[in-house]
Amino acid sequence: MSFTRTLRAVGGVAAAGALLFTAAPTASADYIRDGQWALDAFNPQKVWKESTGKNVTVAVIDSGVNGDHVDLKGNVLPGKSFAGDGGTADHETGDDHGTAMAALIAGHGHGPNRADGIMGLAPDAKILPIKTREIGGDNGIDGPIRYAVDHGAKVINMSFAGSSLNDLEKSAVSYALKKDVLLVAGSGNNGTNKPLYPAAAPGVLAVGAVAKDGKVLGLSNYGPHIRLIAPGEKIYSAGTSLKYRQASGTSDATAYVSAAAALVRSKFPDLTAGQVANRLTKTAITPDGKTGIKSPDPKYGYGVIRPYRALSENIPAGSKNGPLTMPKDSEPSAGAGADAPGNEAQGSASEEKSGLSPIMVIGIGVGVIVVLGIVIGVIVANKKRRNGPPPGGTGFGGPGGGAGVPPQQQFGAYPQSGGPGAYPQSGGPGAYPPAPPTQPPGH
Known part of the structure; x- marks a missing residue:
């Protein structure tokens, strides 16, 4: 099928107006x-x-x-x-x-x-x-x-x-x-x-x-x-x-x-x-x-x-x-x-200078907060054991419950796409049918 012909989409459905190229030939004597x-x-x-x-x-x-x-x-x-x-x-x-x-x-x-x-x-x-x-x-x-x-x-x-x-x-x-x-x-x-x-x-x-x-x-x-x-x-x-x-x-x-x-x-x-x-x-x-x-x-x-x-x-x-x-x-x-x-x-x-992406930095910060939260929780729990009600009471999450831990952050580098491919020089001369002429720009 020619460049100047309408192309058909996959599955046989017509791609209305879809052209690889359009052409507007004008007269030339060369x-x-x-x-x-x-x-x-x-x-x-x-x-x-x-x-x-x-x-x-x-x-x-x-x-x-x-x-x-x-x-x-x-x-x-x-x-x-x-x-x-x-x-x-x-x-x-x-x-x-x-x-x-x-x-x-x-x-x-x-x-x-x-x-x-x-x-x-x-x-x-x-x-x-x-x-x-x-x-x-x-x-x-x-x-x-x-x-x-x-x-x-x-x-x-x-x-x-x-x-x-x-x-x-x-x-x-x-x-x-x-x-x-x-x-x-x-x-x-x-x-x-x-x-x-x-x-x-x-x-x-x-x-x-x-x-x-x-x-x-x-x-x-x-x-x-x-x-x-x-x-x-x-x-x-x-x-x-x-x-x-x-x-x-x-x-x-x-x-x-x-x-x-x-x-x-x-x-x-x-x-x-x-x-x-x-x-x-x-x-x-x-x-x-x-x-x-x-x-x-x-x-x-x-x-x-x-x-x-x-x-x-x-x-x-x-x-x-x-x-x-x-x-x-x-x-x-x-x-x-x-x-x-x-x-x-x-x-x-x-990011490249530090070696850490923004997501990683945020993740580390969240991790620090979580760790601090756990430490504080342990201290408070110990204090409650000493000064609070006896074991078996209703704590966070109900009887027998404990402090929840947020899902673990996942970190990783985004991969680059692309990769090696191939190529050499143009071929030699050959014959070919004439095409419609083209008018140059007004130079």
Whole structure:
């Protein structure tokens, strides 16, 4: 079933008006723009009336970006290369992966009315390109993440995967979280539940891919850490040696989620990174037409992003970290609140310093009072034995009764939800049928 068709709820009951995406096609003479089925499905004209990503910088940690591409020129900052060649990362001419991710996020098209080429979901966002050779080891992502944070990025797109994170990389992730930067990473392209990183790392918004038919892409990795899915099948984007490319995988889905996050951060600059993620998850829709689910599914998380609803619906800000599960060494107050989907309440900074929650403190106080009450009762009883009536009289609780003891307080830490999951890079090019054209915003 297509994204643009009405979905049916579980049990065969029609979910009236429940759409994964809506579309409002307009005329275009460019086959590349016409081929952007995913962008068209987001109904971008409505989205761009709410936000275009202005004043938000999205870091793209990847293979570097061709900032001279006609659809990106002016939207790409110099950035930095950590790949051993030194210099900036905005003149990539080889690997086109980073350029493709940047274009899906902040491409602005070209030609009359910018109706040709690749249009990103957040066309007024700025791209901070950061080139890295590999995840892990001496050329890992710790330096790139810290550079992104220190140079103003509010969203970091990571469309790559590795088997683990070293200690420096884990520390960099925590650094970004403490600085209120939203980390977005793909779940991977192995079609398994093997956890890959950084997507499976605590605090990272993990993304899976969905196909044009509305089903989760078969190659999309899955697991309990998945929070969102986005289009990842036969996605056109910008290239380097070739002007345009087409690919499938969670990399492209990740770029769309990063773009959606940039839109939300632009319109709601006072929201924390977790609250931005909360808007995206609360308005996402599952392939079977459900929205606002309480806990993420291993395959599709909370569902497919719906940027317009994330921008336009009245959604309470919620807890600081929303649906994100924080690492242990993040800020003391970084645990997701009780209202965050899929997470339990955690203690505040003062509680963590003392090691005692308010419930524990109250419980200890009650216990002290109870003990004092028992001691006083014993003293009074002894006194009555000496000065009062003989044994066998009517005491508290009747003959033979004794002082009641309140039920014992139960104490324990609230467990964090979430856990490791999986993920790798986007797939290669392939053919795909043309989709209805999309008109760019009035730039």
